Amino acid sequence: MTYRDVASKQVLVWAGTAVGARMPVAMAPLALVFLARERPGGYSLGALLAAAYVLGEIVGAPVLGMRLRPERARAQLAVGLAVGAAGFAGLGGLPDAPPAVLAAFAWVAGAAPAAATGGLRTLLTALVPERAAAQALSVESMLTAAVWAVSPAAVAGLALGVAPAVPLRLAAALMAASVAGLWLLPAAWGSAGRTAAPLVRVLAGAWPVYVTGAASLTLLGLSELVLPALLEQRGIDVGWSGPLLTAMAVGGGFGAFLYGLRAWPGRLRTRSVLLMAGTALCVTLAALIPRTAGIAVALVAAGMLQSAAMLTRNLSLREVLPPSALAAGYAVMYAAASAGYAVTGSLAGALLRVVAPSTAVLAGIGVTLVLSAVGWWGEVWRARRSARGADDAGAVAVARSGAEGTAVGGRGDTEGRL
Numbered sequence: 001m002t003y004r005d006v007a008s009k010q011v012l013v014w015a016g017t018a019v020g021a022r023m024p025v026a027m028a029p030l031a032l033v034f035l036a037r038e039r040p041g042g043y044s045l046g047a048l049l050a051a052a053y054v055l056g057e058i059v060g061a062p063v064l065g066m067r068l069r070p071e072r073a074r075a076q077l078a079v080g081l082a083v084g085a086a087g088f089a090g091l092g093g094l095p096d097a098p099p100a101v102l103a104a105f106a107w108v109a110g111a112a113p114a115a116a117t118g119g120l121r122t123l124l125t126a127l128v129p130e131r132a133a134a135q136a137l138s139v140e141s142m143l144t145a146a147v148w149a150v151s152p153a154a155v156a157g158l159a160l161g162v163a164p165a166v167p168l169r170l171a172a173a174l175m176a177a178s179v180a181g182l183w184l185l186p187a188a189w190g191s192a193g194r195t196a197a198p199l200v201r202v203l204a205g206a207w208p209v210y211v212t213g214a215a216s217l218t219l220l221g222l223s224e225l226v227l228p229a230l231l232e233q234r235g236i237d238v239g240w241s242g243p244l245l246t247a248m249a250v251g252g253g254f255g256a257f258l259y260g261l262r263a264w265p266g267r268l269r270t271r272s273v274l275l276m277a278g279t280a281l282c283v284t285l286a287a288l289i290p291r292t293a294g295i296a297v298a299l300v301a302a303g304m305l306q307s308a309a310m311l312t313r314n315l316s317l318r319e320v321l322p323p324s325a326l327a328a329g330y331a332v333m334y335a336a337a338s339a340g341y342a343v344t345g346s347l348a349g350a351l352l353r354v355v356a357p358s359t360a361v362l363a364g365i366g367v368t369l370v371l372s373a374v375g376w377w378g379e380v381w382r383a384r385r386s387a388r389g390a391d392d393a394g395a396v397a398v399a400r401s402g403a404e405g406t407a408v409g410g411r412g413d414t415e416g417r418l
Contacts, residue, residue, distance in 0.1 A: 003260065005132035006139050013184045014124055015143055020178030021081055021116045022144060024088055024109075024171035026151035028053050031167040032106060034159035035095055045099055052103040056110025057338045064115035065331020066199055070122075070324060074187040077119045078179050084113030085175035092168035113175065118330030121314070125326075126189035137314050138260025141307050145253030149246045156242075189327075199325060203332055206320045208378025212272055213313040213333045214340030215371035219279050220306055221341035222364040223248065223286065223299060225348050229357040236292050247296055248303040255304030259311050268316045269379040275309035276372045280365050287361035316379070340371075
C-alpha cells in the first residue's frame, strides 16, 4: 500500500483532466470580483456574481450528481463540463453585459460542471487497486491544494496585467480541454448495479459524513475570508494575505501526502474528530498570535490537518455508501461543503460589523466544533444502529433456521409413524 500503486499512465491523464476541470472552480470567485471591480457597483457586483456562481454549485452538485450513472459516466461528465465552459466563455466574452446576464452565466458556470468533482473522484479510485484508495484520494488532495495555491496569483496577474476578462477566458479554455481529456479515460467506472433502496434514502443515510465535511471546509473558508481583516487588526500589511493563504494551501498538499504514506490506527470517525479539533486549535492560534511568522506557522499546520480531515470524510463515504452511489455521495458532499463555506462567509461578514476580526474567527470556530460534534455523534449512532440491525437479522435467521428444522423433524417423525 504505497504511492507506487497509484503511478500509472491513466492516473497521469486523469490528473491533467482534473486540473482542467478544477482550476476554473478555484479561479471563479476572485475572477468574478476582478471582472466587476471597474464597473458600476464594483466589488458589490463582484460579490453578487460570485454568490450566483456558488449558488449554482450548491444546486447543481446534488441534482446532477444523483443522475450520474457508472455506465454513462464519461458522456455525462463531458456534457456538464462543456456547458460549464460555455458559461465561462460567456462571462469572458461579454464582460460588459447587463448584471443579470452575467449572473446567469455565472450560475451556469457553477451548476453545470458541479458533479464533475464527485465523478472524477470516483473514476480515480476505479483506476487504482482497491488497496490504494487512500493513496489515490491523497494524490487528489495534493493536486487540489496545488490548484488552489496557484489560482489566486494567476487570476490577479492576468486581471491586473492583461485584462479583467482574461482569467475567465482561460477558465473556459481549461474546462473545454478537460472535456477532451475525458476521452482518453475509461467511458465508465465499475458496474451499473443499482441499490435496492431509493438513491435519495441511501444518500441521506450518510448525513453525518456530510455534516463533518461541511464543518471541515468552514474552517478553511473562515481563514480565507477573515484573514485580511485579521491582519489589519494586528497592524500587518494586508498584502501578506495572499502568501499566507498560499502557504496554507501548500500545507494542505503536504498533509495529504503524509496521510497517504501509511495506514493510520483508529476508526475513521475518531481520526476525523481529532483532526478537526487540531485544525480548530491552529486557526484559533492564528487568530490570537500577533506576529506574521506565528500566523503563517499556524495556518500551514491548519492546512495540513484540514486536508487530512477531508480525506477521512471521503474514505468514510466509501465505507457507508455502495459503489453505485459513490459519485452522487461525493457530489452531495461537495454541495454540503460549498454550503458550509457560504454560511461561514455570511456569518463572518455579519460579525465583522460588530466585533473584532479575532472574535469573529473564534465565533466561527465555535460553530465548526458544534457541527463536528453533531457529525461524530451521528456516525456513532449510525454504527450502533447498523450493528443492532445486524444482530436482529442474525437472531431472526437463527430462529427461522430452528423453525425449519423443527418442521422437518416433525414431518420425519410423522412419516416414520406412518
